[in-house]
Amino acid sequence: MPTDRKQENDFKVVAVGGGHGLPIALKSIQKYSQNITAIATVADDGGSSGRLRRELAVLPPGDSRNCLVALADDNLISRLFQYRFTCGEGMAGHALGNLIIAALSELTGDFSTALAEAGKLLKAKGKVLPPTDEKVTLCARLEPEGTIRGQCNVANRLRSLVSIWLEPTNSRANEEAVAAIKAADQIIIGPGSLFTSIFPNLLVSGIRDAIEGSKAQRIFICNTMVQAGETDGFTAEQHITAIFKYIGRGLIDTAIINQSSFSSQHLSELAKINVTPVAAGENNLAELDMEVIFADLADQDYPAHHDVNKLARVLSGQADKI
Known part of the structure; x- marks a missing residue:
């Protein structure tokens, strides 16, 4: 120690x-x-996070949600944040915590503030921050495929990686x-x-x-x-x-x-x-x-x-x- x-x-x-x-x-x-x-x-653009990113124009909350829960005690609130709907039109696949963070992001107008408020709800023992407040896309150039964009597209296709970057490049x-x-x-x-x-x-x-x-x-x-x-x-x-x-x-x-x-x-x-x-x-x-x-x-x-x-x-x- x-x-x-x-x-x-x-x-x-x-x-x-x-x-x-x-x-x-x-x-x-x-x-x-x-x-x-x-x-x-x-940079996540798949699953519940990707859907919220596309439909609500918010930063994808999933990775941050998992971190907040890891910093919190295992109780009903933290389990609610991790609860994932299994059915329902438009709801299946969404984690409740993602929806809460997305709502807080819209209410506060700022993703970092939304994470801070979610942290208060969870009584998280630490902070979670994004590396950037901009909506970034992970891109890669492969040989011979060329340029591909989006984390889900990049994942599982990196055997011939030439270069990797974010767009916008000046985030x-x-x-x-x-x-x-x-x-x-x-x-x-x-x-x-x-x-x-x-x-x-x-x-x-x-x-x-x-x-x-x-x-x-x-x-x-x-x-x-x-x-x-x-x-x-x-x-x-x-x-x-x-x-x-x-x-x-x-x-x-x-x-x-x-x-x-x-x-x-x-x-x-x-x-x-x-x-x-x-x-x-x-x-x-x-x-x-x-x-x-x-x-x-x-x-x-x-x-x-x-x-x-x-x-x-x-x-x-x-x-x-x-």
């Missing part, structure tokens, strides 16, 4: 990402810090998110879908520049499993070099890499959906000029996820070094 240097409520942690990975990281961070800011992607970073990064003691990137959850945050130049200029601990948490269609066959080293190639160097000081053993049953089940553990790639990692931490981190029941307590021990151990 970082109590030798600062009290828990003074130790500032910023976590960057989206999808299912960022909420797990947030639950781990709560074990050693009470001053947490999540920066969650707003302004959320000022509160930038301020949180500049004030942070520890910045955590990941885990999560590398190109479609993590990159949409780092592709906002103001977010990238703030992380690059930060004196905080800058930690990348590599996924436990490859993601079919997105990081097929990637080693941990290739996850990191992808950030170097498409985003830039100078964002990571430490990489945390899973080294769990998996049962043959788990591996067999995962192989059916073309998912395999991320290999470390130790030989090349030594050349990346950063601290590399190997640990048993996978959730034994859900090996594609990190175990909250295991991850918390490693992250708090890093915090103790400050």
Whole structure:
């Protein structure tokens, strides 16, 4: 615990990402810090979030909703936010929390304010912010397919990636998110879908520049499993070099890499959906000029996820070094 240097409520942690990975990281961070800011992607254009984005012209709320719930206690309100309608014309597939955030966004006229108000409803122990307040579209150029636009179109088609960017290309970073990064003691990137959850945050130049200029601990948490269609066959080293190639160097000081053993049953089940553990790639990692931490981190029941307590021990151990 970082109590030798600062009290828990003074130790500032910023976590960057989206999808299912960022909420797990947030639950781990709560074990050693009470001053947490999540920066969650707003590039999603699928499912309930995508429908609200298209029909109401609001920023997609799903990734932010999951983060708010991760920062809240497990109670009736948090379960209501995660409740997903299974039937009803126009309602099937929508998460109630998405509708609440969309309504708050229209009432307040501002997505960040909507997230703050939703956080009050949930009594969330931290803030959730977008990387940008603009409606951005994730784009990629593939070889030989050419340019494709939209997160859902980009996902699962990244085997021949040439370049990746956001439109508009000059999206302004959320000022509160930038301020949180500049004030942070520890910045955590990941885990999560590398190109479609993590990159949409780092592709906002103001977010990238703030992380690059930060004196905080800058930690990348590599996924436990490859993601079919997105990081097929990637080693941990290739996850990191992808950030170097498409985003830039100078964002990571430490990489945390899973080294769990998996049962043959788990591996067999995962192989059916073309998912395999991320290999470390130790030989090349030594050349990346950063601290590399190997640990048993996978959730034994859900090996594609990190175990909250295991991850918390490693992250708090890093915090103790400050």
